[in-house]
Amino acid sequence: DAGVIQSPRHEVTEMGQEVTLRCKPISGHNSLFWYRQTMMRGLELLIYFNNNVPIDDSGMPEDRFSAKMPNASFSTLKIQPSEPRDSAVYFCASSLHGTDNEKLFFGSGTQLSVL
Amino acid sequence: SQQGEEDPQALSIQEGENATMNCSYKTSINNLQWYRQNSGRGLVHLILIRSNEREKHSGRLRVTLDTSKKSSSLLITASRAADTASYFCATGTASKLTFGTGTRLQVTL
Numbered sequence: 001d002a003g004v005i006q007s008p009r010h011e012v013t014e015m016g017q018e019v020t021l022r023c024k025p026i027s028g029h030n031s032l033f034w035y036r037q038t039m040m041r042g043l044e045l046l047i048y049f050n051n052n053v054p055i056d057d058s059g060m061p062e063d064r065f066s067a068k069m070p071n072a073s074f075s076t077l078k079i080q081p082s083e084p085r086d087s088a089v090y091f092c093a094s095s096l097h098g099t100d101n102e103k104l105f106f107g108s109g110t111q112l113s114v115l
Numbered sequence: 116s117q118q119g120e121e122d123p124q125a126l127s128i129q130e131g132e133n134a135t136m137n138c139s140y141k142t143s144i145n146n147l148q149w150y151r152q153n154s155g156r157g158l159v160h161l162i163l164i165r166s167n168e169r170e171k172h173s174g175r176l177r178v179t180l181d182t183s184k185k186s187s188s189l190l191i192t193a194s195r196a197a198d199t200a201s202y203f204c205a206t207g208t209a210s211k212l213t214f215g216t217g218t219r220l221q222v223t224l
Contacts, residue, residue, distance in 0.1 A: 004157070042217070043203070045211060050210070055210055056210055093157075095209070098209045099209050100209045101145070101165065101209075102209055104158070104160065105160070106158045107157050108156055108157050109156070
């Protein structure tokens with residue numbers, strides 16, 4: 001299994017531009033998570049999907065952030081317009097059923113720099 | 116907000132020594148997980164301990180859980196340079212797993 005695949009690996013953009021981050025979860029996993037990691041705030045859960053449906057988006061910081069999961073094998077996190085404070089590493093993770101006592105499998109992350 | 120806090124924030128040891136890092140959390144839990152993050156990489160699950168367990172082993176890893184003190188510890192025995200990484204504890208439900216602040220472990224030759 002290839003694991004959770006994220007793209008791009010690095011993204012540098014200018015303030016005001018639209019940014020789209022992509023994630024392919026592990027085949028057969030029903031739950032998908034988007035996390036953001038910064039030095040100041042650590043790892044923050046942004047949104048959680050189960051069976052392609054957004055269940056909890058309370059961690060999404062602002063309306064500038066949106067996430068979709070059109071099918072079981074693909075999810076996007078979009079920031080429009082981007083701001084310098086959005087600079088962070090964004091991780092996608094998946095788990096088999098989304099039940100307690102399950103472990104998360106993380107992708108390698110997208111390092112986002114907004115200038 | 117972070118549910119857990121690791122202690123110490125940073126730890127430097129020599130290869131062959133044992134490394135112990137601690138995690139304190141705030142609310143009651145069903146289980147607690149430990150993850151490792153190598154520099155520039157995603158987190159990797161190490162071990163999960165349930166609330167009714169007090170100790171669990173996996174290879175060179177030993178995890179303890181004290182629910183009365185709301186704390187857990189991760190012990191890495193006979194450390195290797197490859198153990199250099201950040202270690203995080205995580206608690207919460209399946210839909211809302213929250214991570215601690217992490218301990219940065221440096222293992223030198």
